[in-house]
Amino acid sequence: xxxxxxxxxxxxxxxxxxxxxxxxxxxxxxxxxxxxxxxxxxxxxxxxxxxxxxxxxxxxxxxxxxxxxxxxxxxxxxxxxxxxxxxxxxxxxxxxxxxxxxxxxxxxxxxxxxxxxxxxxxxxxxxxxxxxxxxxxxxxxxxxxxxxxxxxxxxxxxxxxxxxxxxxxxxxxxxxxxxxxxxxxxxxxxxxxxxxxxxxxxxxxxxxxxxxxxxxxxxxxxxxxxxxxxxxxxxxxxxxxxxxxxxxxxxxxxxxxxxxxxxxxxxxxxxxxxxxxxxxxxxxxxxxxxxxxxxxxxxxxxxxxxxxxxxxxxxxxxxxxxxxxxxxxxxxxxxxxxxxxxxxxxxxxxxxxxxxxxxxxxxxxxxxxxxxxxxxxxxxxxxxxxxxxxxxxxxxxxxxxxxxxxxxxxxxxxxxxxxxxxxxxxxxxxxxxxxxxxxxxxxxxxxxxxxxxxxxxxxxxxxxxxxxxxxxxxxxxxxxxxxxxxxxxxxxxxxxxxxxxxxxxxxxxxxxxxxxxxxxxxxxxxxxxxxxxxxx
Numbered sequence: 001x002x003x004x005x006x007x008x009x010x011x012x013x014x015x016x017x018x019x020x021x022x023x024x025x026x027x028x029x030x031x032x033x034x035x036x037x038x039x040x041x042x043x044x045x046x047x048x049x050x051x052x053x054x055x056x057x058x059x060x061x062x063x064x065x066x067x068x069x070x071x072x073x074x075x076x077x078x079x080x081x082x083x084x085x086x087x088x089x090x091x092x093x094x095x096x097x098x099x100x101x102x103x104x105x106x107x108x109x110x111x112x113x114x115x116x117x118x119x120x121x122x123x124x125x126x127x128x129x130x131x132x133x134x135x136x137x138x139x140x141x142x143x144x145x146x147x148x149x150x151x152x153x154x155x156x157x158x159x160x161x162x163x164x165x166x167x168x169x170x171x172x173x174x175x176x177x178x179x180x181x182x183x184x185x186x187x188x189x190x191x192x193x194x195x196x197x198x199x200x201x202x203x204x205x206x207x208x209x210x211x212x213x214x215x216x217x218x219x220x221x222x223x224x225x226x227x228x229x230x231x232x233x234x235x236x237x238x239x240x241x242x243x244x245x246x247x248x249x250x251x252x253x254x255x256x257x258x259x260x261x262x263x264x265x266x267x268x269x270x271x272x273x274x275x276x277x278x279x280x281x282x283x284x285x286x287x288x289x290x291x292x293x294x295x296x297x298x299x300x301x302x303x304x305x306x307x308x309x310x311x312x313x314x315x316x317x318x319x320x321x322x323x324x325x326x327x328x329x330x331x332x333x334x335x336x337x338x339x340x341x342x343x344x345x346x347x348x349x350x351x352x353x354x355x356x357x358x359x360x361x362x363x364x365x366x367x368x369x370x371x372x373x374x375x376x377x378x379x380x381x382x383x384x385x386x387x388x389x390x391x392x393x394x395x396x397x398x399x400x401x402x403x404x405x406x407x408x409x410x411x412x413x414x415x416x417x418x419x420x421x422x423x424x425x426x427x428x429x430x431x432x433x434x435x436x437x438x439x440x441x442x443x444x445x446x447x448x449x450x451x452x453x454x455x456x457x458x459x460x461x462x463x464x465x466x467x468x469x470x471x472x473x474x475x476x477x478x479x480x481x482x483x484x485x486x487x488x489x490x491x492x493x494x495x496x497x498x499x500x501x502x503x504x505x506x507x508x509x510x511x512x513x514x515x516x517x518x519x520x521x522x523x524x525x526x527x528x529x530x531x532x533x534x535x536x
Contacts, residue, residue: 051076051264052264052265052266055074055264056070058070058265058269058271060272060274061272061273061274062263062271062272062273062274063273063274064186064187064190064276067186067190067259067262067263068183068186068475070263070264071182071183071186071262071263071264072179072182072183074263074264075178075182075262075263075264076264077178077182078175078178078179078182081171081174081175081178082175084171084174084175085168085171085172085174085175087171088164088167088168088170088171089168091164091167091168092161092164092165092167092168094164095157095160095161095163095164095165096161098157098160098161099154099157099158099161101147101148101149102146102147102148102149103145103146103147103148104145104146104148104334105143105144105145105146106142106143106144106146107141107142107143107144108141108142108143109139109140109141109142110139110140110141110142111138111139112138112139114138115134115138116134116136116138117132117133117134118132118133118134119131119132119133134342135340135342136340136342137339137340137341137342140338140339140340140341141337141338141339142336142337142338142339143336143337144334144335144336144337144350145334145335145336146332146333146334147332147333147334148330148331148332149330149331150328150329150330150331151328151329151330152323152324152326152327152328152329153328155323156320156323156324159316159317159319159320159323160316160320162312162316163313163316163317166309166310166312166313166316167309167313169305169309170306170309170310173302173303173305173306173309174302174306176302176472176474177302177303177469179474179475180302180468180469180472180473180474180475181469182262183465183468183469183475184462184465184466184468184469185258185262185465186259186262186263187461187462187464187465188458188461188462188465189255189256189258189259189262190255190259190273191454191457191458191461192251192252192255192258192454192455192458193252193255193256193258193259193271193273194273194275194454195252195255195451195454195455195458196249196252196253196255196256197256197272197273197275198275198450198454199447199450199451199454200253202447202450203245203249203447203451206245206443206444206447207242207245207246209440209443209444210238210241210242210440210444213238213440213441214235214238214239217231217234217235217238218231218235221235234441237441238440238441238444241441241444241445241448242444244448245444245447245448245451248448248451248452248455249451251455252451252454252455256271259271281457283405283408283409283460284485284486285402285405285485286398286401286402286467286485286488286489287485287486287489288485288488288489288492288493290394290395290398292492292493292496293394293398293467293471293488293492294391294394295496296471296472296473296492296495296496297390297391297394297470297471297472298387298390298391299472299495300471300472300473300474300495301390301470301471301472302472303386303390304383304386304387304390305472307379307382307383307386308383310379310382311376311379311380311383313379314372314375314376314378314379315376317372317375318369318372318373318375318376320372321365321368321369321371321372322369324361324365324368325361325362325365325369326357327355327356327357328355328356328357329353329354329355330353330354330355330356331351331352331353332350332351332352332353332354333349333350333351333352334349334350334351335347335348335349335350336348336349336350390470393466393470394467394470394471396466397463397466397467397470398467400459400463400466401460401463401464401467401485404456404459404460404462404463405460407456407459407460408453408456408457408459408460410456411449411452411453411455411456411457412453414449414452414453415446415449415450415452415453417449418442418445418446418448418449418450419446419449419450421442421445421446422439422442422443422445422446425438425439425442426439426442426443464485464488467488468488471488471492473488473491473492
């Protein structure tokens, strides 16, 4: 009876304890909590301070070379890519640590509410052969240190580390791409902003004169001083020129805001540009053959290199999938301690070798391997599609640069003609109302031609920038002074020369020659011999 009551009391205490734990867990439930405006305002203050911290103030006219350097140094998107690369490097470090054996330490204290007693029954007579006895203390402490290593886990971790290493290289390619795009965008925005700065005063003056001329022409028309058809034609010509002038001006006026964002200046800060003289704004033909630029682009373009690394990641995923089908062998050894007073030896060493094999993986693993191999084929197909896109982009940028150069030449000649015409007309003594209005039309046309000249030069520079980032040319700090067609050709020839000498270094491998000489076969590694190259 006493034993029965004790068990009932124990059951009641367990029930009460379970209810208490349930109530505690219910009280710890997490609910969605929106951000308050105060929290966001605090974050905004921190972000605004960090966005422009550590930058050199811009207190002097900004040259194109300095704009390049400030963009590469301070642009926030580039900072993001740098941090992504740092996170990828940290991931590689963790993957390398995963290949190490496990060393586990454990300790604890054990307590029983009653004595752990045992009895025995004879299998021959079915009678109790041993009176209840115990060999375990009700209160005891245990401790241990276990060194374990699983060969299968090591193999999986090895290929995971190789994948992490390729992800580091992908992050590097992202950073390269951002840097190249920055140089391209700064080049285009700078020259559009330069046009707005040089011609802003002339534009405002021309618009005021045009509006006054329109009012005068309407008065002439209403007073019948000239033919209505002639007056309307004049008004239409002037309005069309004004529309073109305002369209180009609106496109150019936002360029300073874009440039400020690229070099990480606060929006609204006034920027004065150090613009070179017009004599330096010339078109330079590209002497480098496009087929040589094609070869460099197919090797150095960041998008293609990223897909090549992605293909290697897919190949290593095949190796991981195949490896997971094999049995795992684990080794364990370590000292153990137990304070049980009945033990003769409280300290001892314990070792084991175990083989485990999930036999169901033979059925479920085949689809995983098949999927991994299809991922390799997908990566190769994506790389080929992007290669075609890169070649197309290269040819388009090349042709756009040539066309923009011709357009710039025409726009420059037209601007010179309009300027001379305006000088001739404005120098005449106007005796009639129409003669007074005619120089205004010529002046507006001259300003519009100058705007188109700067815009066409900006388009030409943008096309050259697209050539740079399509070919995948990495810009050295010394080259920022002069990023023209000559530097593009020199960089291309330098890369081709390193391939001709067989120097690949840590950069991309050289493209295959037309008739390559047979090279000695590389000795395959352990896992390559075990699983093969697994490229399909």
